[in-house]
Amino acid sequence: MQNSMRFFPLIVLLLGLFPGGVLAQPVYSKLDSLTIFSLLDKSVAFFDAGKNDSALLYAERAENIAKTKNFYLGQAWALVHITEVQIEQDQLVKAEQTATRLSKIAMLANDTLLNCISLLQLGQIKMYEDDPDQAILLIDKSITSGLGKFMNQYLALAFNDLGYSWGLKAEYERQALFTHKSLGVYEELKNDAGIAMTLGNLSTVYYQLGQKEKAIEYGKRSLKYREKANDIAKMSITCCNLSQYYLGISEAEATKYKDLCIKYSLQSGDNARIIHSYITSSLIANAQKNNKEAFGYELKIIELLEKSKSDQRMLARRYIAAAFYTDILAYDTSITLDYYNKSINLANSLNDKANLKDAYLYLSNYHNKKKNFSEAYFNYKKYILYKDSLISSDKEEKIAELESQYEASRKDNEIEKLNNDQKIRLLEIEKQKAIITGNAAIALQKQNEIDLLSQAQELRDIKIKQQQEQLEKQLLLATTNSQRLELTEKENLLKEKQLKNQKLIRNLFIGGFALAFLLAFAYFNRFHLKKKLEQKENLLAIRNNISQDLHDDIGASLSNINILNELARRNINQPGKSEEYLSKASEDIQRISESLSDIVWNINPRYDDLKNLFVRMKRYAADMLDGKNINGQFDFPEQAEKPLLLMTQRRDLYLIFKEAVNNLAKYSQAKNAVISVRTGEQHIFLEVKDDGIGFDQKNTRAGNGLQNMQQRANASGGIMSVQSTPGEGTTINLEMKVTK
Numbered sequence: 001m002q003n004s005m006r007f008f009p010l011i012v013l014l015l016g017l018f019p020g021g022v023l024a025q026p027v028y029s030k031l032d033s034l035t036i037f038s039l040l041d042k043s044v045a046f047f048d049a050g051k052n053d054s055a056l057l058y059a060e061r062a063e064n065i066a067k068t069k070n071f072y073l074g075q076a077w078a079l080v081h082i083t084e085v086q087i088e089q090d091q092l093v094k095a096e097q098t099a100t101r102l103s104k105i106a107m108l109a110n111d112t113l114l115n116c117i118s119l120l121q122l123g124q125i126k127m128y129e130d131d132p133d134q135a136i137l138l139i140d141k142s143i144t145s146g147l148g149k150f151m152n153q154y155l156a157l158a159f160n161d162l163g164y165s166w167g168l169k170a171e172y173e174r175q176a177l178f179t180h181k182s183l184g185v186y187e188e189l190k191n192d193a194g195i196a197m198t199l200g201n202l203s204t205v206y207y208q209l210g211q212k213e214k215a216i217e218y219g220k221r222s223l224k225y226r227e228k229a230n231d232i233a234k235m236s237i238t239c240c241n242l243s244q245y246y247l248g249i250s251e252a253e254a255t256k257y258k259d260l261c262i263k264y265s266l267q268s269g270d271n272a273r274i275i276h277s278y279i280t281s282s283l284i285a286n287a288q289k290n291n292k293e294a295f296g297y298e299l300k301i302i303e304l305l306e307k308s309k310s311d312q313r314m315l316a317r318r319y320i321a322a323a324f325y326t327d328i329l330a331y332d333t334s335i336t337l338d339y340y341n342k343s344i345n346l347a348n349s350l351n352d353k354a355n356l357k358d359a360y361l362y363l364s365n366y367h368n369k370k371k372n373f374s375e376a377y378f379n380y381k382k383y384i385l386y387k388d389s390l391i392s393s394d395k396e397e398k399i400a401e402l403e404s405q406y407e408a409s410r411k412d413n414e415i416e417k418l419n420n421d422q423k424i425r426l427l428e429i430e431k432q433k434a435i436i437t438g439n440a441a442i443a444l445q446k447q448n449e450i451d452l453l454s455q456a457q458e459l460r461d462i463k464i465k466q467q468q469e470q471l472e473k474q475l476l477l478a479t480t481n482s483q484r485l486e487l488t489e490k491e492n493l494l495k496e497k498q499l500k501n502q503k504l505i506r507n508l509f510i511g512g513f514a515l516a517f518l519l520a521f522a523y524f525n526r527f528h529l530k531k532k533l534e535q536k537e538n539l540l541a542i543r544n545n546i547s548q549d550l551h552d553d554i555g556a557s558l559s560n561i562n563i564l565n566e567l568a569r570r571n572i573n574q575p576g577k578s579e580e581y582l583s584k585a586s587e588d589i590q591r592i593s594e595s596l597s598d599i600v601w602n603i604n605p606r607y608d609d610l611k612n613l614f615v616r617m618k619r620y621a622a623d624m625l626d627g628k629n630i631n632g633q634f635d636f637p638e639q640a641e642k643p644l645l646l647m648t649q650r651r652d653l654y655l656i657f658k659e660a661v662n663n664l665a666k667y668s669q670a671k672n673a674v675i676s677v678r679t680g681e682q683h684i685f686l687e688v689k690d691d692g693i694g695f696d697q698k699n700t701r702a703g704n705g706l707q708n709m710q711q712r713a714n715a716s717g718g719i720m721s722v723q724s725t726p727g728e729g730t731t732i733n734l735e736m737k738v739t740k
Contacts, residue, residue, distance in 0.1 A: 196225030295325035319343035635676035668692025
């Protein structure tokens with residue numbers, strides 16, 4: 001409600017105090033009059049104390065008594081009181097009905113003042129309905145119809161509300177003009193409350209005009225009158241306004257009046273005033289870049305509104321403000337989103353499209369800032385939907401207004417057309433009379449009048465047609481907008497469905513990925529464990545092989561050396577035998593040394609690649625063949641690839657090769673030998689060939705090592721073949737698979 005004061009007349013005892021006060025056939029007495037106006041006095045007292053329900057109760061009692069007694073004047077003043085209370089309670093529909101009844105009773109009472117008051121109240125109702133044009137028309141009519149003749153509080157109130165209505169149209173200069181007129185009347189009446197009100201209103205007008213110094217001057221003057229009247233609630237409002245006026249001028253003064261605003265609001269105990277003071281304080285803290293303090297005030301406002309449930313629309317708006325501040329202050333995302341959701345849910349329950357529009361816009365900006373572009377887009381579409389819906393509602397109101405104007409104009413035009421037709425017929429008759437009497441001038445004059453009336457009617461018809469076209473255009477635009485809104489809503493529903501499907505797919509993908517990760521992790525652990533077991537088994541096999549080699553070969557050789565040394569010691573008196581035993585022992589020692597060298601070489605990882613293996617094989621073969629004067633031809637790869645050869649495979653390949661070369665040197669009696677090695681994609685091929693005496697494979701002697709060679713080849717996954725014919729030499733082939 002606009003901050004305008006309403007005053008009621010003194011108790012009326014004599015009907016002669018009002019124009020037209022003597023009514024026909026009165027059935028009421030002086031006592032009835034005293035009773036009625038006594039009740040109205042109580043109604044005024046309760047109204048001034050802010051107890052509107054009690055004020056309405058006493059005013060309705062007064063009206064009922066006046067109605068039963070045919071006391072129109074008492075009934076009219078009771079209706080004035082009732083209308084005032086209903087306006088204060090924002091029951092504008094009821095207030096308009098009551099004010100209309102007041103107008104009828106005022107006519108029965110033949111009372112100019114009451115009739116003007118009814119017009120004033122109807123204007124106030126239009127003003128509060130945000131229809132300033134109708135408000136200005138009615139209030140101005142109340143002044144020109146006779147209220148201007150009465151120097152009383154109703155005239156002051158009319159000037160004040162007329163100014164306020166011009167302010168609704170942003171005509172602040174006119175608002176200032178009429179508010180000054182209101183101030184003049186209140187000053188002449190010496191009405192301090194009215195003076196305080198108009199001074200406060202003037203301060204607001206000058207603030208809107210950008211004249212802060214004048215706004216502060218009138219605000220301080222208003223505060224003095226409020227303090228004089230000890231009106232704590234109004235003092236709170238004035239201090240809140242002054243605090244805002246001082247922003248950008250004096251931060252100290254702004255803070256001072258803000259603190260006074262809170263102090264007076266708390267003293268008043270009026271929940272609405274306390275909330276207003278906190279809202280003002282939040283705005284001031286925001287302007288001073290003190291977001292934490294502003295958020296603190298927002299929390300206080302929310303607490304009061306949630307507890308009182310007095311203004312749910314305001315609560316929805318404060319939730320938006322709280323969300324805004326939690327974002328700026330870097331609170332947890334869940335807190336910010338919770339405030340936005342509270343605002344949207346509450347606004348939805350109230351069908352408050354204005355708050356929904358703003359909530360979705362702020363929420364869209366929030367998600368955009370967080371780079372949640374899908375959510376930002378979704379909420380922006382919601383914002384557009386409610387924005388368009390509000391525009392559509394405004395257009396519907398405009399269309400309804402256009403329809404009303406069109407119908408009124410059409411009816412007026414029809415009436416005017418009938419009147420004109422009648423006038424034209426009369427003029428035609430007069431014209432004919434003038435022609436008959438020979439008065440050409442009068443006939444011409446009548447014809448001109450007929451033409452003017454016809455032209456005027458044509459213009460009115462054109463105007464009506466234009467109004468009809470404009471109305472049809474607006475209806476077409478409304479239909480188009482309605483269809484567009486429907487399409488947008490369907491698009492939003494489709495988008496919501498797509499988002500839900502995307503979320504489902506995303507969740508399924510995340511779940512599948514998590515499951516795949518767990519399976520991969522389990523497989524990797526199993527594979528890793530398997531590898532460890534394999535490595536352990538390989539290591540155990542190597543240890544067993546080394547142990548077996550040391551035990552079978554080197555252990556036996558050492559025992560043999562020990563025996564040969566003992567035999568040489570016992571036959572020391574026979575130098576020939578002793579030397580023979582020592583020579584054999586020396587050979588065994590040499591062989592043990594070679595075996596140990598082979599074991600150490602085999603387990604050394606430096607020799608895992610084929611290049612080092614081929615070098616050792618070539619050196620061994622060259623030494624063995626040179627010792628037996630055999631011409632050796634070697635064919636080894638110059639640039640050996642690097643396939644992975646297991647340690648056991650390397651050992652078996654080398655020992656097979658060594659055994660083959662050793663047999664060639666010892667038993668073949670060859671002159672020439674060819675040793676070749678080739679590497680393939682995943683294989684190694686070995687060939688040892690000589691032109692010696694050969695042997696009969698069917699009569700092979702035990703212990704020649706061929707069986708050991710075959711066993712080693714099989715153990716390493718290789719394939720070995722021996723081809724030999726007596727007198728034609730021997731060829732040994734080995735194919736061993738390796739790993740890249």
